[in-house]
Amino acid sequence: MALDIARAEPLLSRIAQRLEAALNGPLPCKIETLGEALERNGFSFKRNRYALKKA
Numbered sequence: 001m002a003l004d005i006a007r008a009e010p011l012l013s014r015i016a017q018r019l020e021a022a023l024n025g026p027l028p029c030k031i032e033t034l035g036e037a038l039e040r041n042g043f044s045f046k047r048n049r050y051a052l053k054k055a
Helices: 002-008 012-023 031-040
Strands: none
Touching: 002 012, 002 031, 012 031
16 A cells, blocks of 8 residues: 555655545554655655755
8 A cells, every 4th residue: 555655655654644645544664664665665855945046
């Protein structure tokens, strides 16, 4: 289920939110553990980072 959600959602935090909604409860693991498991299956994620545009 997590792999299917990860294919549609680019952000790890959103994947965790959608998993919690699908499971009707909290994640059974830490978000870091979820990220590591997805990385082992070929997914990679970038942090959300907001920065000012350089002139």
